[in-house]
Amino acid sequence: MRTQDDRTVAMDFDGFYRRDFRSVVGLAYALSGSRWAAEDLAQEAFMEAHRKWATIGTYEAPGAWVRRVVANMAVSAFRRRAAEARALGRYVAGRQTPLAELEPVDHEFWESVRDLPPQQAKAIALHYLEDRPVREIAEILGCSESTAKVHLHRGRLALAEKLGETA
Numbered sequence: 001m002r003t004q005d006d007r008t009v010a011m012d013f014d015g016f017y018r019r020d021f022r023s024v025v026g027l028a029y030a031l032s033g034s035r036w037a038a039e040d041l042a043q044e045a046f047m048e049a050h051r052k053w054a055t056i057g058t059y060e061a062p063g064a065w066v067r068r069v070v071a072n073m074a075v076s077a078f079r080r081r082a083a084e085a086r087a088l089g090r091y092v093a094g095r096q097t098p099l100a101e102l103e104p105v106d107h108e109f110w111e112s113v114r115d116l117p118p119q120q121a122k123a124i125a126l127h128y129l130e131d132r133p134v135r136e137i138a139e140i141l142g143c144s145e146s147t148a149k150v151h152l153h154r155g156r157l158a159l160a161e162k163l164g165e166t167a
Contacts, residue, residue: 012053012057013049013050013053013057016049016057016062016063017046017050020063020066021042021046023130024042024045024046024063024066024067024070025038025039025042026038026129026130027067027070027071027074027125027126027129027130028041028042028045028070028071028073028074030110030113030125030129031070031071031074031075031113031114031121031122031125032074032077032114033110033111033114037074037077038074041070041073041074041077042070044070044073045066045069045070045073046066048069049062049065049066049069061136061139064136064139064140067126067140068140068141068142071122071125071126071140071141075118075121075122108163109159109163112159112162112163113125113155113159115162116155116158116159117154119141119143119151120151120152120154120155120158121155122137122140122141122151123137123141123148123151123152123155124151124152124155124156124159126140126141127152134148134149134152137151137152
C-alpha cells in the first residue's frame with residue numbers, strides 16, 4: 001500500500017521526467033547520432049533514476065545526475081558500436097568482400113562532436129545543445145568549473161580545425 005510520502009515522491013519523479021525527458025533525449029541524440037538509440041538511452045537513464053529516486057530526488061540538481069548517466073551511456077554505446085564495426089570490417093576484409101558505403105546519418109557538426117574525446121563531446125553538447133553554463137556542465141560531468149572550461153576550449157579548437165573554421 002502506498003503512503004502519502006510514496007505518492008509525493010512518485011509525483012515529484014513524474015514532474016521531473018516530464019520536464020527533462022525531451023532535453024535528455026536531445027543530449028543523447030547529439031552524442032549517439034541515432035534517434036532510436038537516444039530514446040532508449042534516455043529511458044534507461046530515467047529508469048535508473050526512478051529506481052534510486054529516494055536518493056536522486058534529494059539532489060539539488062537531479063537533472064545533472066540523469067544527464068551524466070545518459071552521456072556516459074551514449075559514449076559507451078558509441079565505443080561498443082565502433083568496436084563492432086571494426087570487428088565486422090576485419091571479418092569482411094578477411095573474406096575479400098568490400099563493404100558498401102554507408103550514408104551519413106547526421107550532420108557534419110555532430111559527427112565531428114562524436115569524434116572528440118568523450119569529456120569534450122559531452123561538454124560541447126551540453127553547452128551548445130542545452131545552452132548550459134559552465135557551472136552546470138561541470139556539475140553534470142563531475143569535474144571542476146576550470147576543467148569544464150578546458151574541455152569546452154579544447155573541444156572548440158578541435159572542431160574548428162576539423163571543420164576548417166578559425167577558432
